[in-house]
Amino acid sequence: MELEEEESKKLQALSHKASKENPNNTLIPIQILSSALSHNPNCWGSLNDITVRLANLKLYDSALHYAKRAVIVIPDEKMSWENFWHVSSLIISSLKHESLQLKRKNEINDFLQKEFIDKRMAIPRLKNDDILLRVMKKPLHADNLYSKGEIQFTPTRIYRETSDLARKDPDENRPIHIDLVTEDKPLVIDNSVTVFNIGGDKISMGGPGKGTVFEASIEAGGMESVACFTLVTKDNVEQFLSNYDESKFGTEAVIITNALKFRGKVIGSLAENGKHNIKSGSVTYMREEDLKLFSAISNPYLKNKDPYSIEQEYRFSYRNTNKPEIIEIGSIKDISVRIKTKEIKKWIKHHFELD
Incomplete structure (x- = not known):
């Protein structure tokens, strides 16, 4: 991988040189960047560079393809999102018909709400030597997780509304807010019914009688329940040891030593309990200003980088x-360790042979 990254950087530098030496041949740098990306498909610099060059050639769909890849690779970089939104706006403004513009807007939103989140959730994939950590305030709760596999799932609404500043996040699984009627465009009802098309759903307003509605809105989404763990891997263990505040959420801890087996038990138990839309994955942390541009956060796997990334x-x-709910997956004594929070960092150093 290091050789591929080094080769990719050399090709990217060569692209800039070719651009200066051949200003009238705009395809040469793009060809070189394509070669760089064949060596390292996740080279963030090359992805952004080729996005800009293709957009300048008005090859907007191709530019958007690379812009999407760039935000997936490094989702907390300002430049990637600026390029993504710039190319998206160029595509929409290039379309003359409103119906086509709306279609492209919906396609872009679908990418953000599904493909982007799904691909980010899979990074990193759980491996055998990864560990999951759960910290709790009460010894009984930690004991029950360890001996019975009791896991509390909390509706994301509670995190949006809580007064606990350590856990509060207004953007947690943020639902979409849709204004049906606004004061500057009131709805006049005269023994009539107005139908609003919201995605694939329809909402009716009106009926017998007369009147005027000056304001009406709905919220959709934001109805997920989550159980949260800290993921520690070989790649992020140094960051964890530097930044993690082990006393933030309690004095009791359970460390799951086989994350893959634990994941299987949780997913299986949720299915047996008749749960729907079951998912698992890593949270992606983004700059707040980029996250605010999402019309909604349909899956609870995106959060503000500051202060939650640690x-x-x-x-x-x-x-x-x-409502909160406890799901019992059975004893996890064979794949976990029950310890005090103050012992976490020492245990993890030993586990990853950092003593």
Whole structure:
């Protein structure tokens, strides 16, 4: 991988040189960048560079292809998102018909709400030597996780509304807000019904009688329940040891030593309990200003980089019933360790042979 990255950087530098030496031949740098990406498909610099060059040639769809890849590779970089939104706006403004513009807007939103989140959730993939950590305030809760496999799932709504500043996040699984009627465009009802098309759903307003509605809105989504763990891997263990505040959420801890087996038990138990839209994966942390541009956060796997990134979360989720719920997966004594929070860093150093 190091050789591929080094080769990719050399090709990227060669692209800039070719651009200066051959200003009238715009395809040469693009060809070189394509070669760089064949060596390292995740080279963030090359992805952004080729995005800009293709956009300048008005090859907007090709530019968007690389812009999407760039935000997936490094989602907390300002330049990647600026390029993504710039190319998206160029595509939309190039279309003359409003119906085509709306179609492309929906396609871009679908990418953000599904493909982007799904691909980010898979990074990194769980491996045998990865560990999951859960910290709790009460010894009984930690004991029950260890001996019975009791896991509390909390509706994301609670995190949006809580007064606990350590856990509060207004953007947690943020639902989409849709204004149906606004004061500057009131709805006049005269023994009539107005139908609003919201995605694939329809909402009716009106009926017998007369009147005027000046304001009406709905919220959709934001109805997931989550169980949160900290994921520690060989790649992020140094970051964990430097940044993690082990006393932030409690004095009791359970360390899961076989993350893959644990994941299987959780997913299986959720399915047996009839849960829907079951997911698991790593949380992606983004700059707040980029996250605010999402119309909604349909899956609870995106969070603000500051202050939450130090938590290095791995989550399990399902569509909820709007109340906390405990799911029991059975004893995990064979794949976990029950310790005090103050012992976490020492245990992890030993586990990853950093003593």
